[in-house]
Amino acid sequence: MFCGVELAARIERVETELIEKGSAAAATRLGTGSGFVIPIAGGVAACAEDGSPLNKVAGLGFAGVPDPAELDEIERLFAARGAPVQAEVSQLGDPGVAELLTTRGYRLVSFENVLGLELHGDRTAESADGVDVSPSGESEFDTWLDAVATGFAHPDTQGVASHEEFPAEIIANAMRDLTGAAGIRRYLARRTGAVAGGASLRMSGGVAQLTGAATLPEHRRHGVQSALLSARLAEAARGGCDIAVITTQPGSKSQQNTQRLGFALLYTRAILVKD
Template sequence: MRRVAAAEAAAFQRYGTGRQFGPLWGVVAAPGLPLNAAWHDGSRPFATADLRAYLAFAQAWGVEAWVHVLSAFAPGVLPALQEADFALHHVLHLYTHDLEARPAAPPLEVVPSADPAGWAALSARGFGSGNEAVMRAVAQAPGTHLFTAQVDGRPAGTAALSLTDGVAAFHGTSTLAEFRERGVQAALLAARLRAAHEGGATLATVFVTPGTGSERNVIRAGFRLSGARLSFTPR
């Protein structure tokens, strides 16, 4: 899991102003965005002083402080989180896929998108009102590969991936309401697995909310449960 944590911490820097606090990598994108956070890179446990320095950094920028930790490293950092008065806010399951063989072709047409603004607008429609700013930030981040699935020639869903040190991180997956239950997410997963394999990645990762349709889709696509992302915030 150290490889996944290091890749996430490095890739997260694409979203804005970053600073390192020991093994924590903090980022400020823009006020109000969920991209304002610090990732633990898994290299060693962080100290209470690291957390407090990151908290001061976030407060100086006027954003909420969030800390993401992979479950494999939680035992070593819980004392510092408790001492700094951080509490667990939510959990996402981490799934991984070993890209040993070239994945099968997607069941629907999926095309790369060269229009970040258009992709972001479509993605925000799929996620729902209030997600416009964060999807624009995702679409414009350096090194992000954007994809659009089509049903009967019409844009039906979006997805993204980023490649860092051989790890392909999948994110930004949404489906327009009128195209749900038609295999759009399955097609976007298959297309990104092929793109990641062809791009030289040896591992694909995705975080999903437990018990959702998205979790069922990634399992069907051959991903395996490998842990969880624990997100903490000050009490």
């Protein structure tokens, strides 16, 4: 699967929308002045709450280079909250964005890969023997969160380690905000009847965002992650999406599993941080 600038821009717009909606929901939950959502050069700068995974600048590079004065204000707002500015910049965006950020003192701290798969309406879900995946309703939110948080707390050692860690309470807040405002769907996997993992999905503009998945350590290497992935792809195809995308750490087990199912590496995001 080939990814050009047009497709990358489409994916980044959907990612920007996700961050925008989740951060706006956090502001509604916490009250006026708790955070901010600021459009910038086709992307968004957002701060949901202290320590949130939604605190970032995203989607830059597809509608020109940001105005330095806009960055001045955004950096001031993050500094006022004692938080660094994290910018995620696609390699297919305008190279002038990374050039501008590095001249302002942003440091390259990590990369993340965006992989994609073309979808068709006749896709069906498959799973290993003994593994069952089902949608997770509000009554199972705590069960789902515990599975995801525990899985993330024990990452696979394969590939490049993530530069971020988030407390379970912050993940719970973000997922509740995203479920209500951005249409995130949650899924639980059970293996021989026991909870084995959890995952989530969002569909927008024909793009299915696979917005996270984790498997409990004792259930790994038994097809749980592949089953969670297959179930979400089947639902996305039924929902009319023509492409599914997932973000992984470079060289990780998640990347390996998705490539086994036919995903192709579309592009890489550079993670640039200014303290």
